[in-house]
Amino acid sequence: ICFFLLIQVLSGYLFLHFGKEYQLQYSEELNNITTKVNLYLGLSQKENRSIFSNNDTFTLQDDTNIYFKQFTVDLTCYITGTDFVATKIVVMNNDGKKNVTNSCICKRGYYGEDCGIPDAIWHSRYRKPEFTRLLKRRAKPRRIINGLPVLKEIDMLETRFNELGDAVDLFMLGESNFSAHGDHKELYILKQLENGFLKEFHHKILHVFVDFFPAKGKTQSWIADEYLRVYMGKLGIPRVAGVRDDDLFIISDADEIPSRPVIMFLKLYDGYTEPVAFVLRWSIYGFFWKSKSQDNLVSNLFNWKKEATTTVYAVTSMGVLRDVHKNDPFLIRKIKKYDAQALLSAYERKHPGTFDPWEAGSAKHYAGWHCSWCFNPEGIVLKLDSAQAGDMPRWGDYPEKHDKNYLQSLIRDGRWFDGSKNMFLANPKEKYYAPPYMIKHSDKFASILFHPKQRKMLSQLSSRSSKNKQDTTKSGSPSPKYASSTSKKYNTN
Incomplete structure (x- = not known):
């Protein structure tokens, strides 16, 4: 109902400001697009309830969040990148001596006087003093x-x-x-x-x-x-x-x-x-x-x-x-x-x-x-079939490339569709292994976070851990020898 009311209001506005001819043309295009969206969503015109329409507009709003904290007149620090405990100690000590520090104490992975330069930016040309001094905090964040x-x-x-x-x-x-x-x-x-x-x-x-x-x-x-x-x-x-x-x-x-x-x-x-x-x-x-x-x-x-x-x-x-x-x-x-x-x-x-x-x-x-190609076999098949016609060789044109067992072997062995091996196994403990959200929800994203052998090992460890908990519940305490070996295996892999 709200969708149709919006259309009516918009149509009336266009009629008043642009004339009947433009209003009719715009309304016709609007109805055509809406109908197509609903058809592809499986909705009848009577159900016309799409919340994402090509008539939707968006107005950018100013970001009013606080990202910096001011310690002194001359010291302002980026909240996310600053170790506040260490910074407070330095400022208090210097204030007592009437010698205010001119830099914040940064967390690992942040740099600069206000700790606002992240690792990736620091390892670019903006690490050089002649570029770093050009950087200034904005009064109002960009959108x-x-x-x-x-x-x-x-x-x-x-x-x-x-x-x-x-x-x-x-x-x-x-x-x-x-x-x-x-x-x-x-x-x-x-x-x-x-x-x-x-x-x-x-x-x-x-x-x-x-x-x-x-x-x-x-x-x-x-x-x-x-x-x-x-x-x-x-x-x-x-x-x-x-x-x-x-x-x-x-x-x-x-x-x-x-x-x-x-x-x-x-x-x-x-x-x-x-x-x-x-x-x-x-x-x-x-x-x-x-x-x-x-x-x-x-x-x-x-x-x-x-x-x-x-x-x-x-x-x-x-x-x-x-x-x-x-x-x-x-x-x-x-x-x-x-x-x-x-x-x-x-x-x-x-x-x-x-x-x-x-x-x-x-x-x-x-x-x-x-x-790249981070899907299960079914998702890889969809990507193969969706590839451009002129993208040669087009692996989606080869029926054998659609076989689930074949695709699982590519994922397991780290081979490309032509048989070449242009990849190597990464250490899951490396600092920037994957986006933090995925790491936090590793159970949900295990299929693209861990190699099949790693997933099997983690599954076995999880199973052993569950059994260990059951044994603990039954006996009142775990077997020290079993608990120690499980921990060791998990930490070394």
Whole structure:
């Protein structure tokens, strides 16, 4: 009922301000889009209850949260990055001597005078004094829009929203009823949202339904690859109100999750340039396999396992996105190949010194995670079948690649579809192994967190632990020898 009332109010407004002809045209397009969404959701027109419509708009609001604490007139510290106990001691001691400290005491993984520079930013050019001194706290946080095309990445979406839900102001989800191959498909994510998926974040979601597939995408893979990102921006960005030029747009793939500390840094500081590339930890099939860089004579001789990372240009200001890229987010990624010098020059005259591409993060000090093909066998089959027609070799065209046992063997052995082994097992104890939300809910995400052998071992340990608890309940105390051996096995694996 509310949906229809909104349509009536909007139609009346358009009639008064733009005339009958425009109002009729807009209403017809609105009804067509709404009907298509409901058909793909399995709703009749009588049930017309979609909560995510292509008529929805979003107004960015100012972030009024407190992120810094002022100790003295000259000392302000980033709350998340500061060890307050240590900092208080230093300030009290110095105050007694009338010698106030000029820096906060940082927690591990944070740097800078106010402890606001996270690990990934520190391991970039902004560690150098000539760049660090340019960084200044903002009086008002930027607003962040994270746009991404989606297929059926349920686990990764749940993790993204729970990792970044308080850092990102708007999630723009681009979804089509066509796959990248040009085949009709379900609106998997929209249907999940309608059924309550991510309900606590619905107020931050703008779903952009792209109801067509470009004809040339059938033969030209680059068109199929970019069209959903292009039209997510072209159709979605005009629906966002209250945008300021220095607000940020982050373009991601659904399997790329930026680090929350990095996003908060971009939100809270001035002085860095744009666009920003993220150096991401690159995993395949699960976080347990790391992508390996190409072997050479030295690496083969010493059996070195040097990891490959994913580096993607992902961040630009809304001013550049509008004036230079014309609301096409895909062009953020193509910055090295995209010639927009005339538009850039015009923008730089308006905002001098702001355009200078740089990378956030490095190997071991990642700006986030890229978990490629991180699905169960059924999800891998869907991804195979959805791949672009011009993406050669197109493994989805090979029937044997759909076999569940075959796909499980790839996941187990760390092999690619061509039989090559371009990955190595990661240590699950490493600092940035996976997003913290997944680690916290490791039971739920075990299939993509741990190698099948690790999962089997953990299952056995869990079973032994349960048996141990039962024995304790029966006898009143555990067997010291059994408890010690179980603990040792768990800690060494």
